[in-house]
Amino acid sequence: MALGVKPMSHPLFELVSALESCHIHFTLQRHRPDTILVTITLVGERVEVDVFEDGHMEVSRLKGSESIVGGKDLVYELIEAEK
Numbered sequence: 001m002a003l004g005v006k007p008m009s010h011p012l013f014e015l016v017s018a019l020e021s022c023h024i025h026f027t028l029q030r031h032r033p034d035t036i037l038v039t040i041t042l043v044g045e046r047v048e049v050d051v052f053e054d055g056h057m058e059v060s061r062l063k064g065s066e067s068i069v070g071g072k073d074l075v076y077e078l079i080e081a082e083k
Contacts, residue, residue, distance in 0.1 A: 010055060011051060011055040011056075011057065012036055012038070012051045012055075015038060015049065015051065015057075016028075016038070019038075019040065024040060024041075024042070025040070025041045026038055026039060026040045026041065027039045032050075034052055034053050035050045035051060035052050035053075036050075036051050037049070037050055037051075038050075038051060044063060044064065044065070044066060045061055045062060045063040045064070046061075046062045047059060047060070047061050047062070048060045048062070
């Protein structure tokens with residue numbers, strides 16, 4: 001890289017910096033070869049952002065009351081339903 005030339009930033013790094021500056025909890029995961037999944041935890045909702053290699057993003061918002069809806073039996077019921 002030439003002296004004085006600032007490297008281009010990727011939208012993933014810009015998103016992570018914005019989340020960190022606002023002290024918003026997030027995790028990074030990789031489930032596909034062409035994306036990084038950024039899961040953002042907010043009060044009353046979870047936001048999933050797929051950041052692609054080319055920089056575009058796809059966002060899903062999952063809202064809920066976060067109230068308790070069951071216990072151990074419900075967990076295993078949900079697992080069985082996925083088999």
